[in-house]
Amino acid sequence: MLLDSHMFSSTRSRAELRKRLYQTFKNKGVLDTLKVQLRNQLIQELKSPHPAPRPPDGTSGTLLLSACNSMVADHLRAAGYEYTLSVFCPESGLCKDKVCITKEDLLQILQCSPSSAFFRSMVKSTVNVR
Known part of the structure; x- marks a missing residue:
C-alpha cells in the first residue's frame, strides 16, 4: 500500500513538474522560439533536395x-505583426532586427528618382494598420 501511494505521489509530482515547466517555457517565449526553429528546419529540409527555380532571364534572382x-519584413514590422515577423525572418533568411534592403535601396533598384514626389512619399510613409 505504501508503494502504491508513493508511485501515485511520484506520478502526480512529475505531471505537476511537467505542467510548471511548460508554463515557464511558454511565459519566457522559449516554446515560440523552438517552434520557429523547428518550422525553419523543416522548411530547409523540404527545400534542400530541390534546386530553386531560376527566373526566366537566367539570373539567380537573389537581389529580387x-x-x-525585405519589403514583406518591413511591412510586418511596421504593422506590428511581431509573431508573423518572427516566423517569416528565419524562413526567408532575413535577420529580424536588420533590414537587408532599405526602402531607398529598393526605390533605386526600381530606378525611381530621389527628387520625385513618389520617392519622397515612399520614404516618409508608414503603415497605419493598428
Whole structure:
C-alpha cells in the first residue's frame, strides 16, 4: 500500500513538474522560439533536395528575392505583426532586427528618382494598420 501511494505521489509530482515547466517555457517565449526553429528546419529540409527555380532571364534572382523579402519584413514590422515577423525572418533568411534592403535601396533598384514626389512619399510613409 505504501508503494502504491508513493508511485501515485511520484506520478502526480512529475505531471505537476511537467505542467510548471511548460508554463515557464511558454511565459519566457522559449516554446515560440523552438517552434520557429523547428518550422525553419523543416522548411530547409523540404527545400534542400530541390534546386530553386531560376527566373526566366537566367539570373539567380537573389537581389529580387532579397528585395521582396525585405519589403514583406518591413511591412510586418511596421504593422506590428511581431509573431508573423518572427516566423517569416528565419524562413526567408532575413535577420529580424536588420533590414537587408532599405526602402531607398529598393526605390533605386526600381530606378525611381530621389527628387520625385513618389520617392519622397515612399520614404516618409508608414503603415497605419493598428
